Amino acid sequence: MHYCESCTSPHTPEHLLYLYHTHLRSLPWGQLHPDTQLMEQLFNVERGSPKSCFLFLGEVLCQVNWVSVLSDHLQAPPPLPTYPTLEDAGAQESHTMLVYLLYMLVFLAKEEHILSQPDSPLLSLLVQSSSLPWQQVDLSSFQGVLGYVGAHYAPSLLLSEDPALQLLLTSLRRAAGLQPLPQEVPHREDTLKASALVCWSVRSLAALEQGGGGVGLAALEAQLEALLESVVTFNPPEAGLEQRHMAFCRLFGDALALLNGVGVSTGEALAARVIAWLDRKGRGFPILPLLTACSRCLASVRHMTRIMEACITAYFNHAGEESVGWGPVLASLQVPELTVDDFLSESQSGGSFLTLYAFILQRLNSEYTAANERRTLGLINTWTNQVFPSGPADEAKLFLWWHKALSLSAEHLTPQAGPAEGSGVVLGLSRLQTRLLQLGEERLNSGLLGAIGLGKRSPVSNRFRVVVRSLGAFMSVQMPSESELRLQPGSDLQLSEKAQQMLAVLEAMPSNKQYAELEDAVNKAVRFIRYPGHCLGDGPRLLALLANLLYPDLRYLHAIR
Structure with a gap:
């Protein structure tokens, strides 16, 4: 304290400071037991005294056994009662000393003069301080420390490979609770x-x-x-x-x-x-x-x-x-x-089909009305016509959309539904069926080459084609025309020419060697489609059957299984 009060004036000649520091360095500073008053003097010296005074005081304080100094109060200070006890005051002082020590490390870690010394006491202190309970530093003090770091250190501090700076960053992370010691209680x-x-x-x-x-x-x-x-x-x-x-x-x-x-x-x-x-x-x-x-x-x-x-x-x-x-x-x-419109548009173009399915569910949950369900059906059909899976990783996500569309359509195609509401749903199903036919093609039909059947090979997998062709064939069987729907199961099936053609294509798929391993799934789908006890409302069941057979490991499909 005497040194801080008497020898650190800004007007003290540098040669006198050199003499002071040379003789004072020989004292046993390791036995020093700093208190809050001495640490406050360090702040004063750092702000208003010659640089050599600050460096000397920093060297001295680095030799202190700080683990011993703080060992009496290594736990977080309890909330102060109305009348604080001596124990509470001691714990509060220990917390203050912990804050001062963190400031001191931040002050000194940028000083090459101290770090470059043989057996640098600062580097030793940074290593020893790793066991201190930095997490107990309060928010206001931590923000002050970060403010000093931001003002006095370059942004490249984060990328530094210097051992001292790495240790300093570790202390800061521990003070923030991002790198706590084992079994340390959160602040x-x-x-x-x-x-x-x-x-x-x-x-x-x-x-x-x-x-x-x-x-x-x-x-x-x-x-x-x-x-x-x-x-x-x-x-x-x-x-x-x-x-x-x-x-x-x-x-x-x-x-x-x-x-x-x-x-x-x-x-x-x-x-x-x-x-x-x-x-x-x-x-x-x-x-x-x-x-x-x-x-x-x-x-x-x-x-x-x-x-x-x-x-x-x-x-x-x-x-x-x-x-x-x-x-x-x-x-x-x-x-x-x-930005909901941009969000939906970007989700479509970027293949964020699960995100869009979640949006569909949120929309349905927000308003339990037939009008909202019909609007959602229209949205699903619009999206289905606008997107194309980029590959096997995305394709099965569309099953969630279609399962919801088929389920909602079945609920609205009842004898009680009015002709206007029913016709809109039927039109949507017809468009879905047309789109399924396009998605099931071997080659893309876009562009000039696509128009003549020479487009690029479709990126979807063979099992995806089995699903969309099966679903398309099922819909052609249950919807012979827009005015004729099988809403109830019957004893026999009257297949239209289109339905017969689509079933023939589906049944012939296993004869192609690239679909041979999918024969079991194709046969089960054909049996499901030909069974007269099924009607249009069983479309979600067919989709669930195919998901179980061909995509058993995709947990996001559990919702439709």
């Missing part, structure tokens, strides 16, 4: 502290990318994935399921904001990295909060729909053997109200 402000650190990280990375700071795409991708992983392992202090969901949602949103702050091409690459990360992540992490975060933080509707689709896919793919339903997805998915 009540951990979610807000973690959010502050993730936001600072994102700002730093965006500044590096936009400022041409030499950061490569691979480094950005690795940093984004590290942020997502840190959120996954985070343990929110909130107790309720909804509160924990929103805590994860906030942190995922903070991390995904990086996609908004970088260039277009970089944003595309980062979105692809998030999707790949979701695909391989596996079970046991909060997927649904990430789904909610997409619509809240992503500025690009394209990024939003693609990552949403990946979230829903991962939710079902990694659900294990237990039965999972669409309820949690519907509760977590939020369609942006201001």
Whole structure:
């Protein structure tokens, strides 16, 4: 204290300071037991004294056994009662000392003079401090520390391979609750502290990318994935399921904001990295909060729909053997109200068919009326005519749409339905049947070559063609014409010429060697279609049968099985 009060004046000649420091370094500073007053002096010296005074005091304090200094109060300070006890005051002082120590490390970690010394005491202190309970630092103090870091360190701090800076970042992450010690109790402000650190990280990375700071795409991708992983392992202090969901949602949103702050091409690459990360992540992490975060933080509707689709896919793919339903997805998915048309259009063009199915269910749940169901039917038919699966990964998602369309159509095609309502539903089914015929073709019929039968080979799988041709044949049997529908089962079937042709094509498929392995599914579909005890309302059952036979591993199809 005497040194701080008497020898650190800005007007003290540098040669005198050199003499002071040379002689004072020989004292046994390791026995020093700092208190809050001494640490406050460090702040004063850092702000208003010669740099050599600050460096000397930093060297001295690095030699202190801080684990011993803080060992009496390593637990979080309890809430102060109306009349604080001596024990409470001691715990409060220990917390203050912990905050001061974190500030001190941040002050000194940028000083090469101290770090470059042989057996640097600062590096030793950074290693020792890894066992300190940084998580107990309060939000206000942590925000102050981050503010200092943002003002005095370059954004490239995150990418530094320097051991001292890596240790400093570890301490900051632990203070934020993103890298806690084993069995450490969460701090009540951990979610807000973690959010502050993730936001600072994102700002730093965006500044590096936009400022041409030499950061490569691979480094950005690795940093984004590290942020997502840190959120996954985070343990929110909130107790309720909804509160924990929103805590994860906030942190995922903070991390995904990086996609908004970088260039277009970089944003595309980062979105692809998030999707790949979701695909391989596996079970046991909060997927649904990430789904909610997409619509809240992503500025690009394209990024939003693609990552949403990946979230829903991962939710079902990694659900294990237990039965999972669409309820949690519907509760977590939020369609942006201001850009709903762009959202739906981008979902169609980007193949986000599960996302659109969730939108269909949300729409039906929002209004239980026949008019809303008919509007939804029209929407499904419009989408079906506008989309084409990009390959086997997307194709089975359309079964969910068609199952819902067939179910709703059967409910509206009753003897009680009026002619106007019924005719609209029948027209929709006719269009669906026509589209199924197109989707079942071996080659694409678009373009000039497609018009003459020489288009590119369709990207869909053989089993998908079995499904759409079976469904199309079933509809041709049950709908001989728009004015003649089989709404009730009968004792025999009167097949139209068109129905006979479509059944013949379906029955002949196993004779082609590329469909030979699908013979069992084709035969069962044909028996189902030819059975006179089935009527138009059994279309969803046929679709469920084929899904079970040909796509048994897709858990998102459990809703129609």
